Amino acid sequence: MKTIGLPGGTAWPSTLEYYRYLNQLAQREFGPRHSARLLLKSIDYAPFIDCYGTDWPGVLRLFEPELAELFAMRPDCVVVCCNTLHRAIDELADRWPTDVPIIHIVDETARVAIDRGYDRVLLLGTQFTMENGYYAGRLEAAGLTVDIPAAEERARIQHIQSAISAGHTPNDAEAYFQHLLSRHANCDAAVLACTELPAATNAETSPLPLLDPLTLQCDAAFAFAVDR
Structure with a gap:
């Protein structure tokens, strides 16, 4: 198996999910005692959060x-x-070795959405992701129609995401997302474009199909790592 590099800690609860899921894939592929070959670079995320929305060049630095x-x-x-x-990855693309692929979370999500026959998706994420246009624009460039939640919905989603990032999932989070998704029944699926949001949703009871970019990205990386 090739080695997968993970810049994580962004935030740490979702990085645990990356580590867990990639190792589960390795066990399914190789057997129960095996682990994935991973390099984890844990980042202090607080300074990044302070820059979002006010100092994007600071994020790049x-x-x-x-x-x-x-x-x-x-x-x-x-x-x-x-x-x-991933917006920063695109803007820094010319700084890295061209022979080391970066598995792009938005592109994998778009590819799977189109493969499943979805045309219109609801974009859920941090307030920054939902409002800055990068993620939606890249999905639209792939051929999807993207709906964005209303302002009050975006604020509530951000509140829930911030709590999960700090290690606490609000008790009413799942019920809120059930209600939110039912209000967007015109969409074919919802994109959980924040790695914390799967902790607040339930695919089995969701009114809409859910696209979890975290697992889609990991699936693509693991396939690359085992030459599939």
Whole structure:
């Protein structure tokens, strides 16, 4: 198996899910005692959050040296453990080795959505992701129609996401998302474009099919790592 590099800690609860899921894939592939070959570079995420919405160049300045340290460890591919930071990946693309692919979370999500026959998707994520246009624009460029929640919905989603990032899932989070998704029944599916949101949703009872970019990104990275 090739080695997957993970810039994580962004935030740490979802990084645990990346680690868990990739190791589960390795066990399914190789047997119960096996683990995935991973390099985890844990980042202090608070300074990044302080820059979102006010100082995007500051995000780039913070992220570039963290990624440089990870690439210096020579992973075979990279999985960025954060939806929002993929915008930074695109803007820093010319700084990294061209022979080390970065498995792009938005592109994998768009590919799977189209493969499943979805035309219109509801974009859920941090307030920054829902409002800055990057994620929606990249999905639309792939051929999807993207709906964005209303302002009051975006604020509530951000409140829930912030709590999960701090290690606490609000008791009413799942019920809120059930209600939210039922109000957007014109969509074919919802994109959980924040790696914390799967902790607040239930695919089995969701009014809409859910696209979890975290698992889709990991599936693609693992397929690359085992030459599938």
